[in-house]
Structures are given as C-alpha cells and as structure tokens.
Amino acid sequence: MKLNDKHILLGITGSIAAYKAAILVRLLVKEGAQVKVVMTELAKEFITPLTMATLSKNPILVDFFDPENGQWNSHVDLGMWADLYLIAPATANTMGKMANGVADNLLLTSYLSAKCPVMVAPAMDLDMFQHPANTKNIEILKSYGNIILEPATGELASGLSGKGRMEEPEVIVEKVIDFFTSKKKLNNKTVLVTAGPTYEPIDPVRYIGNFSTGKMGFAIAEELANQGARVFLITGPTSLNTINKSISRIDVVTADEMYSAAINYFPKCDIAVMSAAVADFKPSELFQEKVKRGKDNLQINLVPNKDIAAELGKIKSKNQVLVGFALETNNELENATQKIKSKNLDFIVLNSLKEKGAGFGFNTNKISIIDKNGRKSDFELKLKNKVAIDIVNKLVDLLNQKNN
Numbered sequence: 001m002k003l004n005d006k007h008i009l010l011g012i013t014g015s016i017a018a019y020k021a022a023i024l025v026r027l028l029v030k031e032g033a034q035v036k037v038v039m040t041e042l043a044k045e046f047i048t049p050l051t052m053a054t055l056s057k058n059p060i061l062v063d064f065f066d067p068e069n070g071q072w073n074s075h076v077d078l079g080m081w082a083d084l085y086l087i088a089p090a091t092a093n094t095m096g097k098m099a100n101g102v103a104d105n106l107l108l109t110s111y112l113s114a115k116c117p118v119m120v121a122p123a124m125d126l127d128m129f130q131h132p133a134n135t136k137n138i139e140i141l142k143s144y145g146n147i148i149l150e151p152a153t154g155e156l157a158s159g160l161s162g163k164g165r166m167e168e169p170e171v172i173v174e175k176v177i178d179f180f181t182s183k184k185k186l187n188n189k190t191v192l193v194t195a196g197p198t199y200e201p202i203d204p205v206r207y208i209g210n211f212s213t214g215k216m217g218f219a220i221a222e223e224l225a226n227q228g229a230r231v232f233l234i235t236g237p238t239s240l241n242t243i244n245k246s247i248s249r250i251d252v253v254t255a256d257e258m259y260s261a262a263i264n265y266f267p268k269c270d271i272a273v274m275s276a277a278v279a280d281f282k283p284s285e286l287f288q289e290k291v292k293r294g295k296d297n298l299q300i301n302l303v304p305n306k307d308i309a310a311e312l313g314k315i316k317s318k319n320q321v322l323v324g325f326a327l328e329t330n331n332e333l334e335n336a337t338q339k340i341k342s343k344n345l346d347f348i349v350l351n352s353l354k355e356k357g358a359g360f361g362f363n364t365n366k367i368s369i370i371d372k373n374g375r376k377s378d379f380e381l382k383l384k385n386k387v388a389i390d391i392v393n394k395l396v397d398l399l400n401q402k403n404n
C-alpha cells in the first residue's frame with residue numbers, strides 16, 4: 001500500500017465527472033489512504049453523499065455546520081488534518097473562486113485555510129477550458145503552488161470532443177503516489193530562511209521599516225519544503241501565509257530579534273538563505289511615550305544593527321551553504337561581489353531595482369546569481385515561485401558539491 005496513513009481531503013464540485021470521484025476514493029482507500037470528502041451543494045446532484053460516505057468510511061461534509069445537530073464543521077481542522085487536498089473534479093466556477101479568494105462554501109474555505117499542498121483536476125467543456133478567464137485562473141492557481149492535473153483530451157459530456165475531460169481516477173492516484181514518494185532533492189535537509197522587512201521602533205506607535213513584503217523569501221521557503229526540506233522561516237512583519245506543513249515559521253519584528261533567532265537555528269541547518277531586507281540601522285533609544293509634534297526638527301540618532309548574514313558567515317562550517325541577496329541601485333556587480341566576500345557567502349542573488357517588474361511587492365522578479373568565483377548567471381523575468389525554483393536548484397548543486 002503506497003499511501004499508508006496519508007490523509008487526503010477530497011473536494012468534489014458539481015461536474016458530471018463527479019461520478020469518477022467514487023472510483024477515486026475507492027482506489028485511494030485501497031492504497032491505505034484515509035480519505036475525508038467535502039462536496040459542494042451542486043456536487044450532491046451528481047453523486048450522492050451516501051455513496052461517498054460509504055466508500056470513504058467518513059461522514060461527508062457540505063455545510064459549515066451539521067444541519068441536524070448544529071455541530072461546526074471546521075475548515076481549519078480539515079486543512080490541518082490533510083497531507084494533501086485533492087480537488088477532483090474541479091469546475092471552472094470553483095477554480096475561479098479559488099483563484100480569487102472567494103469563500104462561499106466549505107470546500108473553498110478549506111482551500112483557503114489548507115496548510116497542505118493542493119492538487120486540482122479540472123473538468124469542463126473544451127471551450128470553457130480554453131477561455132482566457134479559465135486559463136488565467138489556472139495560471140494564478142499554479143502561482144499559488146497548486147499542482148494542476150491537466151485534463152485529458154477526448155469525448156466530453158456535451159458530445160463535443162477536446163481537452164477538458166477530468167483525468168482518469170487511476171492516473172490521478174498514480175500522480176498522488178508519485179507526489180508522496182518521488183525522490184525529492186532536499187529530503188532530510190534543514191534550511192533556515194530569513195524573509196520580509198524588519199521594523200525598528202522609534203516610539204510606541206512609529207517605526208523605521210522598508211517596503212519588503214516577504215514574497216520572495218516565502219516562495220523560496222515553499223520551494224525548499226516542496227523539495228523535502230525542513231524549513232525554519234524567520235520572518236519580519238508580513239501579511240503572507242505559509243502553505244507547506246514542513247515550514248516552521250518564527251515571527252519577529254526587529255533586526256535584533258531576527259538575529260537571535262537566526263543564530264539559534266543556524267547550527268542545525270545545512271543551508272541558510274538570507275532574503276530578509278534587514279534594517280541596517282535602529283534608533284539608539286526608544287522613546288517611551290509617543291513623540292509629540294513640535295516646532296523644532298526632530299533628531300533621531302541611528303546606530304547600526306548586527307549584520308545577520310555576516311555573523312552567520314563567521315560561524316559557518318565547511319559543509320554549510322550560506323546564500324545572500326543583494327538589492328542594488330548602482331554598481332550592482334561590484335557591490336554584490338564585495339558582499340560575497342564580506343559576509344562569507346557561497347553565492348549571492350542579485351536583483352536590481354532598475355529592472356521593470358522586479359523588486360519589492362511585485363509577483364515577478366529578475367535575478368542574477370553570482371558565485372564565489374565571480375561567475376554570473378542571468379535569469380529571465382519570471383513569477384517569484386519560478387525564481388525560487390532556480391535558486392533552490394543552484395542550492396542543491398552546491399550542497400551536493402560540498403558534501404561529495
């Protein structure tokens with residue numbers, strides 16, 4: 001049994017392909033998986049909850065609460081329970097809602113709160129599948145890290161023939177097994193990632209900060225976890241969420257807090273990726289009360305923060321890989337190369353604020369990677385989760401070189 005004790009949450013939406021979900025559950029259970037099923041109202045018209053409950057050996061969840069006894073069906077608990085959320089069949093309607101954060105049923109609230117990877121098997125007519133609105137939604141879902149099981153080409157319920165048929169249950173189960181068993185590049189590795197800005201308080205209501213959103217660091221953490229690594233993500237203030245359960249998140253506010261956490265976790269890590277935009281300075285003293293408006297100029301004395309990357313560079317062992325980021329506005333290559341030396345990095349990821357679509361807040365980034373020997377590789381402008389794949393691939397190569 002290849003899925004022994006894996007927890008799979010199966011989401012079924014209102015498509016004619018819903019009948020295949022019965023076979024899907026049977027095959028998953030046969031492989032040893034524990035399956036819970038959440039259905040949309042419309043899905044019940046295509047396959048009965050009784051069939052699905054019998055096959056999955058679990059009650060079916062449709063409503064936010066049980067209409068019989070009022071018991072709350074917690075989408076948060078479902079999201080925590082699952083190792084994988086498989087939505088099959090997924091209609092264009094549900095995918096559109098998933099892409100846009102609409103949460104008007106239990107299947108969708110479970111999606112938004114799922115901590116586990118999500119696999120989606122679309123099912124629809126060929127014209128719907130090809131519509132730019134739908135292809136855009138699929139791209140958005142991919143950018144969230146969701147795995148899309150491309151529909152097959154063949155005869156459709158409408159009588160037309162083309163791409164849109166939900167993949168056969170046997171193939172879906174194979175993909176699920178592959179997902180859990182495939183050889184991941186960073187199995188048994190532990191990685192530290194710093195992300196986001198730091199805030200340096202001036203008084204109880206004000207701080208010095210920067211425009212970092214943490215998107216790049218979070219994308220790297222997700223990709224590392226997708227490759228099997230255990231990740232400690234030390235992040236400054238951000239509105240982002242982590243998805244993969246292998247990420248342990250440590251929230252900090254100031255550079256000093258980030259430094260303490262990083263020094264603490266680094267010795268047990270094989271790799272550290274310093275993607276945080278750490279404030280270089282902090283006020284020398286914190287005003288205990290809110291500073292009042294006055295006629296005179298206000299002078300705030302700033303003192304340097306610890307350079308976290310450089311401090312880790314000092315204690316780095318020969319098998320550990322330390323990677324930094326450089327955000328430069330001028331003399332990019334020279335400054336980046338200098339930082340590799342001064343912080344004892346293995347390589348540095350250079351992103352320029354001059355590049356259109358790259359830098360703080362964007363979903364895309366354009367990077368160059370510069371290694372210790374000054375070799376520079378340039379990458380295209382891409383979505384940050386794709387940039388993360390390039391960075392992680394480089395990390396894997398280097399780690400393999402160091403440990404062989």
Ligand code: CTP
Binds near residue numbers: 305308324325327328
């Ligand atoms: N960094 C760090 N701690 C700091 C400052 C920077 O860990 N106090 C890390 C960043 O996370 C990044 C790298 O060092 O990986 C380079 O950051 P950057 O701000 O570009 O460089 P600085 O060393 O601060 O130099 P400058 O701001 O003068 O360019």
